[in-house]
Amino acid sequence: MLLTLREVLGEANSRGTEKLLAIMDRLRDPQRGCPWDLKQDFGSIAPHTLEEAYEVADAIERGDLPALRDELGDLLFQVAFHARLASEQSCLHFDDVVEAICDKLTRRHPHVFGDAVVTDAEEQTRVWERMKREERAARGEAGALADVPPRCRALTRAQKLGARAAAAGFDWPDAAGPRAKIDEELAELDRAMGSPDPGPREAELGDLLFSVVNLARHLDINPEMALRRANATGSRGAIAMLNASSPAWVRPQAAPPAARWTVCGRPQRLENP
Secondary structure (H helix, E strand, O other), X not given: OOOOHHHHHOOOOOHHHHHHHHHXXXXXXXXXXXXXXXXXXXXXXXXXXXXXXXXXXXXXXXXOXXXXXXXXHHHHHXXXXXXXXXXXXXXXXXXXHHHHHHHHHHHHOHHHHOOOOOOOHHXXXXXXXXXXXHXXXXXXXXXXXXXXXXXXXXXXXXXXXXXXXXXXXXXXXXXXXXXXXXXXXXXXXXXXXXXXXXXXXXXXXXXXXXXXXXXXXXXXXXXXXXXXXHHHHHHHHHHHHHXXXXXXXXXXXXXXXXXXXXXXXXXXXXXXX
């Protein structure tokens, strides 16, 4: 039998949360609140929510735990802000958000909070996905792709779509399949590059990117994180190149070969253009 929420949480100290919610209430107070905060709505706050999530990920990648504390606080404030906006419309309150996630976690971990038994993490993942399918069906959401958010990051959505399709039996048996698909899509992109119409080029490039994401899934690589790390490395390489180049050089191509840098941040000898 599943434990109740109170049994799971015990008598947790909620003073910190209450303080945050009190600050949020004051910021949205029509008479004494902050003009900027009072102007906001769900749509205007959503980009800030995404930005704060990215900054959490950045702090984790840098291994900066003090920064992680601050960024998690910023992200928590975003949750409080959305909950406050919803409460003003009498839709839900912050406690409802907490109750919902606690209920979901206890429901999806019956081996921890109930009597079920799982042998390892892989089996738990299969149980988790089965529960999600059952919940989608109960909500009347038909199909394996029903609840993949259409507006989430393109790489992330491609990864989720590929994983859902794989769970439904539509997948290659190993990484060789998506790797060969990349060659196929590259050839199609090469042909489309000869067209004056940008539409086919965009379509083929999109197919190529989707195939790369599928290969990443087979290699157990998160494509979003891989690209983020490549961006970070590339930016360091660009900074190093600019620092190594004289301000008199208008174009990096005009720099001597010894000052050339690849985007991956390592020096590379190149022939003069």
